Amino acid sequence: MLILPPLWDACPRCQNVARQVIRGNLSIARLYSAKTVDEHDPDTDYSSVESFGDMAGELKRRKRKADSKRRQYGNTFVDHILVTVRGGKGGSGAAALQATLKGSGPSAPCGGNGGSGGSVYLTTSPSLSSLTTLKKRVVGGQGSSGSGAHKHGKRGDDVLITVPVGTIVREIRREGEEERTIREEIDLGLDEDEKRMRKWKRWIISHPSAGGEVSLEEYQGAETLLKKEGRWKIQTPSFEQQPAIELDISEALREPILLAKGGLGGLGNPFFDSPRIASRGFMPPIQTFEFELKLLADVGLVGLPNVGKSTLLRGLTGKKAEIANYQFTTLNPQIGVVRVYEDGRWSGELEGGSEIQESLVEREIEDLSRTLGEEFPNTKIQKGTSVRNGNVERIRFTLSDNPGLLPQASENVGLGHSFLRSIERSPVLVYVLDLSKPSPAEDLLVLKNELESYQEGLSDRANIVVLNKADQVEERVGKERIKEIEDVVGETSDIITLSGKYNLGIRRLVDLLVEKVEMAREVAKREKEEKEREELMKSQSGNKGYSFGMRRLEV
Ligand SMILES: Nc1nc2c(ncn2[C@@H]2O[C@H](COP(=O)(O)OP(=O)(O)OP(=O)(O)O)[C@@H](O)[C@H]2O)c(=O)[nH]1
Ligand SMILES: [Mg+2]
Incomplete structure (x- = not known):
C-alpha cells in the first residue's frame, strides 16, 4: 500500500497528501510512503523527505519476476x-x-x-x-x-x-x-x-x-x-x-x-x-x-523493449495492457480496438491533462481512491462504443502491441522472433522509438534489420515512425535526433513526435493511422475482387482446382 491507511483519519495533512496523489502528484506519495505510523509526525512536511520506500522495492520485485517469466516462457509464444x-x-x-x-x-x-x-x-x-x-x-x-x-x-x-x-x-x-x-x-x-x-x-x-x-x-x-x-x-x-x-x-x-x-x-x-x-x-x-x-491486427507496433508501445496501445484503445519501466513487460502480443469518431476523437482518448500511469502505480492509486471514496480522474478512459456523446463512429481498426524486439531477435535473442509471425500479417506497421535515448536513429536501423532478416521486404511495410517520450527531451537535442532519423528514413515514412504517457501528439498519429488503414483496406478489397474474378474464370473454364475434400467455413 502506498499511503499508510491509519493516518488519514487522524491527520489532515495525510488526507491532503492522499488527495494530491489522486490528482496525480505521485512524487509526494512516493516520499511519504516510507513513513510508518510510529514515525509519523503531523507537523513534518513529508513531501521534502528523500525516500522511495516500498515503491522502489516493489518495482525491483516485479522486474525480477518479469525476468524470470521471460526466461521461463520467453521463447514460447505459442501460435x-x-x-x-x-x-x-x-x-x-x-x-x-x-x-x-x-x-x-x-x-x-x-x-x-x-x-x-x-x-x-x-x-x-x-x-x-x-x-x-x-x-x-x-x-x-x-x-x-x-x-x-x-x-x-x-x-x-x-x-x-x-x-x-x-x-x-x-x-x-x-x-x-x-x-x-x-x-x-x-x-x-x-x-x-x-x-x-x-x-x-x-x-x-x-x-x-x-x-x-x-x-x-x-x-x-x-x-x-x-x-x-x-x-x-x-x-x-x-x-x-x-x-x-x-x-x-x-x-x-x-x-x-x-x-x-x-x-x-x-x-x-x-x-x-x-x-x-x-x-x-x-x-x-x-x-x-x-x-x-494469425493475429489479425490492422496495425502492428514494433519497437525495442521499454519504448512505450503498451502505453501507446492504452492511449489509443483504452485496453489495459501492462505498463512498467523495465524491459519485456509485454510477453505476448496484445490487441486493442481503436474507434475513431466523426469529430476526430478516438476511443482510448484521455481527458485533458491526464497521464497514463504505470500499471503498478495505477493499481495503488485505485486502491487508495477506493479507500478515500474518491474517483481517480486519470484512469477514466472513454468507453469504446460506436456512438459517443452523440458522435458517430467513422472507422474502427485493431492495433497490436508486441513484445520488445532486440538486436538478433531473429537468432532468438530476447523473446526471439516467434511473435513476428503475427506482425507479418498486419498491413500497417509502426516503428516506435524512444526519443529520450541517445541514438534513436540507430535503434531504428536495428529494428529495420531485424524485420528484414525475418522476412525480406517487411521492414518497408512500416511507414510510420513514432518518436515517443518527447516530453523527456530538451528541444534542441530532440531536433538533432529527429534530423538523424529523417536522414535514415528519407521520404519513405511519416515521422510523428509525441508523448504517449501525457497524451500529446496522439491525434496526429490517429489521423495518419486512419489514412493508412483505409488505404490498406482498399488494396485488400481490390486484391480480393481480383482473386474472386480469377476463381470465377477458373471455374467457368471447368478447372475446379484440386480439393482435399475439406470444407472452409468463413466465420
Ligand atoms: N516520460 C514518458 N514516459 C513514457 C512515455 N511512454 C511510456 N513511458 C514510460 O516508459 C516505460 C515503458 O512503457 P511501456 O509502455 O511498458 O513500454 P513497452 O514498449 O510496452 O515495453 P515492453 O513491453 O517491455 O517492450 C513506462 O515507465 C512508461 O510509463 C512517454 O511518452 N513519456
Ligand atoms: Mg509493453
Whole structure:
C-alpha cells in the first residue's frame, strides 16, 4: 500500500497528501510512503523527505519476476499447436431386474440407459492473444451408466476450447475405436465368427448376476435390434464422407462451434428381448486438430523493449495492457480496438491533462481512491462504443502491441522472433522509438534489420515512425535526433513526435493511422475482387482446382 491507511483519519495533512496523489502528484506519495505510523509526525512536511520506500522495492520485485517469466516462457509464444480432441464416451446401459416377491413370477427388466458423453465446442475470447492456454488433449466428460429402477445415466459435461480471434483450425486426422480394432483383427488374422464374437463382446454386456454365458441366439437378437436402431455400424466417417472441419475465425464467435460430439449412451435391458443384456456407450473418434494463430491486427507496433508501445496501445484503445519501466513487460502480443469518431476523437482518448500511469502505480492509486471514496480522474478512459456523446463512429481498426524486439531477435535473442509471425500479417506497421535515448536513429536501423532478416521486404511495410517520450527531451537535442532519423528514413515514412504517457501528439498519429488503414483496406478489397474474378474464370473454364475434400467455413 502506498499511503499508510491509519493516518488519514487522524491527520489532515495525510488526507491532503492522499488527495494530491489522486490528482496525480505521485512524487509526494512516493516520499511519504516510507513513513510508518510510529514515525509519523503531523507537523513534518513529508513531501521534502528523500525516500522511495516500498515503491522502489516493489518495482525491483516485479522486474525480477518479469525476468524470470521471460526466461521461463520467453521463447514460447505459442501460435501453432496440435490438439487431439475426443467427445466423451457414452455411459453403458444397465441390465437390472426389478426386485419381486418370492414366487410372484419372473422379474421385469428395469435397467436405465447410459447418459451420452459430453461434446467439445470451440469458442473465442477477446482477452486471449496466444494459444498458450490450449491443452494438447481435450476430452468431453464421460456419460454415467444407467442403473436399476429405470434410472438413466447423467449426460457427460461439455468442454469448451477457447481461442483468440484470428485462429485457424484444421482437422487433420480422425480415427475411431472401430477402425483401430479392425486393423488389429487383420493383424491377428481372425476368421469371421471370431470377429463377430469379439464385436458382440465389445458392444453387448450381460448382467453380472444373470449367470452363465449369453447364448448365440441372444447375441444375434440383440445385434438385430441394435441394427434397427442404427446403433450397430459405428465406423467413423472418413474425410470423403464427411469433410474435415476447417475454420478461419476472423470475428468473435457468437455461438460455440461443435468440434467433437459426445458418444451415445448404451441402452438398458428393457430394450432387448433378453433381460440379461444391455449395450455399451459409444466411444467417439479421436480427432486431431491443428490450431494456428494469425493475429489479425490492422496495425502492428514494433519497437525495442521499454519504448512505450503498451502505453501507446492504452492511449489509443483504452485496453489495459501492462505498463512498467523495465524491459519485456509485454510477453505476448496484445490487441486493442481503436474507434475513431466523426469529430476526430478516438476511443482510448484521455481527458485533458491526464497521464497514463504505470500499471503498478495505477493499481495503488485505485486502491487508495477506493479507500478515500474518491474517483481517480486519470484512469477514466472513454468507453469504446460506436456512438459517443452523440458522435458517430467513422472507422474502427485493431492495433497490436508486441513484445520488445532486440538486436538478433531473429537468432532468438530476447523473446526471439516467434511473435513476428503475427506482425507479418498486419498491413500497417509502426516503428516506435524512444526519443529520450541517445541514438534513436540507430535503434531504428536495428529494428529495420531485424524485420528484414525475418522476412525480406517487411521492414518497408512500416511507414510510420513514432518518436515517443518527447516530453523527456530538451528541444534542441530532440531536433538533432529527429534530423538523424529523417536522414535514415528519407521520404519513405511519416515521422510523428509525441508523448504517449501525457497524451500529446496522439491525434496526429490517429489521423495518419486512419489514412493508412483505409488505404490498406482498399488494396485488400481490390486484391480480393481480383482473386474472386480469377476463381470465377477458373471455374467457368471447368478447372475446379484440386480439393482435399475439406470444407472452409468463413466465420
Ligand atoms: N516520460 C514518458 N514516459 C513514457 C512515455 N511512454 C511510456 N513511458 C514510460 O516508459 C516505460 C515503458 O512503457 P511501456 O509502455 O511498458 O513500454 P513497452 O514498449 O510496452 O515495453 P515492453 O513491453 O517491455 O517492450 C513506462 O515507465 C512508461 O510509463 C512517454 O511518452 N513519456
Ligand atoms: Mg509493453
